[in-house]
Amino acid sequence: MALRDNDPREIGGYVLLDRLGSGGMGTVFLARAESGRPVALKIVHEQFAADAEFRTRFRQEVRAARRVSGAFTAPVVDADPDAARPWMATAYVPGRTLRDRVESEGPLSGTELRVLAVGLVEALRELHQVRVIHRDLKPDNVLLTEDGPRVIDFGISRAPDHQTLTVTGRILGTPPYMSPEQLSTPHRVTPASDVFSLGAVLVYATTGRGPFDAGSPYMTAYNVVHEPPEIAELSGTVREIVQWCLTKEPGERPGPEDLLGAFRAAPEAEWGARPGAPTVPGSASPVPAARRRPRRPLLVALATAVALVAGTGAYVVWRDDAAPRGPKASVTPSSQTPRTKVPDAATLAAATPYSPVSGGDPGNDAAYADSPARRPKGWKPWSTGSSRGACVFVDASLVCTSPNVAGHSRDVTRIDAATGRLLWSVRAGVETGAAPAVAGKAVAVSTTGGMRAFSVSDGHLLWDLPDEDTILNLTADRRDFYGTAGDGSVLAVDGVSGKVRWRRVGVAGNVPSPRVRVTGKLVHVMAGDGLSPDSRRVLSLRATDGKDAKTTTLPRSCGPWTLAVALPQADGSGLVVCRASPGDGYLMQWVGASPTFLDLPNAHIAALTVSERGFYGLLATPAGGHQFVELDVPGNGGTLWKAPLEFTCDTVAPAPIVTGQRAYVICGDRGAVIDLTRHKVVSRFQLPSPMSQWGELNTTAIVAGGIVFAPTMTGWASLDPYATPV
Structure with missing residues (x-):
């Protein structure tokens, strides 16, 4: 496969010649050493380079590969696990996989x-x-x-x-x-x-x-x-x-x-x-x-069979082989359906139907403020039983991309949020497993060499925008789509016609495909400094024409894929939130303001959520577990109160979903609901298998009307988090 425009041309003194393939952690290239020797050079995906756990795993891979002689493996000839994008070169061995x-x-x-x-x-x-x-x-x-x-x-x-x-x-x-x-x-x-x-x-x-x-x-x-x-x-x-x-x-x-x-x-x-x-x-x-024909008692028993398929409540499971274009849901008997114990509207309701939490854009993949009206009518617990990529909640349904599967065309699917029934599925050539973006009645996805938009109602193609690069990290306001290309360009695309309204070339410097955030009249992006993929500068562009509006300078570098802009103001500004890179903790600063609002250099903060109600995080304890905390902001960032979770999260965990008087936390296959007024865990739940991040750093669950929708290792699941109160 030929190199793409946004692929590097040289890494660690090795000249890249061709693409050999791409996997969950990185892309493998055919490269040439200075001596002319061919090597297979693996580069970690950009979104994982800032993840401490993935760096540890990559170092582990290098050490393991170096332990063996190479007679039955591809021997390591060079590596740099500490590079901005970690890489490893092995001897190039011609062949094909089994x-x-x-x-x-x-x-x-x-x-x-x-x-x-x-x-x-x-x-x-x-x-x-x-x-x-x-x-x-x-x-x-x-x-x-x-x-x-x-x-x-x-x-x-x-x-x-x-x-x-x-x-x-x-x-x-x-x-x-x-x-x-x-x-x-x-x-x-x-x-x-x-x-x-x-x-x-x-x-x-x-x-x-x-x-x-x-x-x-x-x-x-x-x-x-x-x-x-x-x-x-x-x-x-x-x-x-x-x-x-x-x-x-x-x-x-x-x-x-x-x-x-x-x-x-x-x-x-x-x-x-x-x-x-x-x-x-x-x-x-x-x-x-x-x-x-597995008997239904067997399917129910699966919930506690093994760690991969552990859960509470009853889930609908079906076979995909009976429906080539997607699953068909069967109905769980009413005797096995747990009683719904969702709180009343006053408890669930946030101040606005969609209020960004941990940054994000209303109605899109990182905005999960709840509303009683969002609960799907006739909802029952379900599980897809087949792999799905990241999803967005729209019109009482989930619209999803298929996960990255090398060599296979990837689909866009729409699933009924009440039953899990497949509504439609279309072949789309999706480039990544990232969630689609929605503007009006159009849903857009990144494709190989551009982007495409489909009708939310029936999945028919609305328009196809070809581009030299894949347009990544899509997001939207009510009318238009926004994204970035591999050359650091930021562009706006009309949601109805698919025409490019404006494009700013090189805005992101040497930051390839950084995350874009939209708040009202402004489009925010992390701008590279020309030396490192990490940046201390957030550039805010006018959504109307892409021209510079404001610049925000941070005291430490941030990972460009962690950028969030929360608590949006009338002029489109808001609070910049990002995870420090390199280093620990989070940074917060109002758009265009100086000096820094708050620096939280705390290595024990696994996740942070900024909502209209307050500032919340997951904090590691000395004993090894995690607790849900409210942080003292705008004070010194200390802890106001704590609620022990009784389970452990990763060093970098999915952000809590905060809405109304409730917060929802998921780590692995376990979850908890925290009452923000009483400062305690009020309910616990389990997913049918551990939560999956689908190769994306910020794929997380969705809460709609008090119902949790979560991506798992075996597909998406829908459950009542209040079925097992504490």
Whole structure:
């Protein structure tokens, strides 16, 4: 793939030549060293560079990759985890992934399959000898080369002496190839987890399907933990060895030496699918009746089965394979539907129907002020049971982008907020998993080389705006859309015609695609200083023509992707809120004002929300948990009162949703409702699986009429947070 206009041309002395692919954490380029040697150079995505946890994970990946010799991996030749955008260069090994091979030519058999199996066991043996657990062995991370398979991507690997990053219920891995213990006790995985993944990969290589595949990640995870693998298509001895690998109990699985002996002794004729078994990728395989038609008690039991699918209340779960364009909801029996205990209108109502919290734009992805009228009529708890990207709440529905999936066209979908029923789905070529923006009755998304707008009512294409760069970080006011391009341009697009009203080139300096915020008459963006992607300068442009209106200078640098403008004033100004980068804590300053309003250099603040009611945050405690606090602003930023959450959040957590007399906090798969008048937790709830950030730093939940809508590892879920009062 050719380089894009906003791609760097040189990193760390390496000249970038081509794109090789993009994953959840970064983009991989083909590059040339000064000596002329080709390398594969991985650069962390811009939105993760300011995230301390992702930097730690990247350092961990570099350390893990350097532990192994390179005989069965791509050896590291250079790296800079502390760069503005961390990067790592490995030897360039020509080849294609196992998934590419199977999808293009069908399953493997004979010598090719045996070489794959033995090569992967040898790779795992070397990894485990140097005390590295891969934890994400899957077809996409197996590279087929002329001299055998190579295992790549150590992004979530861990050595026992390295920090464990699976905190607050966040599950790392790919469900069809994860071991049962990764789903239930992710902190306690051993090398045997990789052996389980190896068995699942070999089933895929032989049949074109995983041994636990189901209609949704939700059901797939359940199958991994509770159901026997579907391996009837494998032949004889190889089937028995693979079944040994897929044993649920880690201590009963074979080690690498056991596997090497067993695979070498397996007859050549038994490498491949047994005669008569379907082997075409995507073809239907025999599925036990219990998997085809799961009984409703089983679905309810899923709520407490494993950590990935833990929750309270009853959720509607469906299979996606019956509807190629999207899920069809089934109805939860009334006997299983929890009674709704949503507070009255006076408790829920904010001063305005949409009041920005933690910055944001009314009606768009970061504005969640509640209103009783926003509660969908006829609402019942539901879960999509299939992956969705970030969503925006509009007209009693969620409009969502599909998550980033390499090599697949991405969709825009609209879901009924009352039932979870799919209303429409269109192919859109979406570039990122960021939430759409809404202006009037148009919903816009970033596409490869521009942006597109669709009708909210039925999804038909309204207009298509091509551009040299993808137009990112979209937001809107009631009439127009605003976004940024890779060259640092800021532009305004007419929401009706799709024509560019104005464009300011290079406003953001060297900050590629910074976040744009709109408050009334002003458009705010973090402007680069020419030396660093972090900035101390916020430029406010006139929404009418893009000309300079105000400049706000901060005492410390801020991450441009954390910019928020809260408490908007009549002239479009407001309070700038951003997370310090580098450094800890948050900065606040009124637009165009000087000196700084408030600097909160507190490393223990995991999230901050500024609302019309007050200033609230999540604060780490010495014991390791987190508490919800109200901060003394405009005082010195101290704590006015605290409410212990009784669960732990990440170092950087989703911002609390503050509306009316209530605040809603979600960390991992656990949540709490805090009464802001009584200063206490009044209700607790659980999601059906841990909350997902979809690769975006600020994707968070939505509250509408006291109902919580949240993105999870298995799709979006809708629940009554008051069903389990404290």
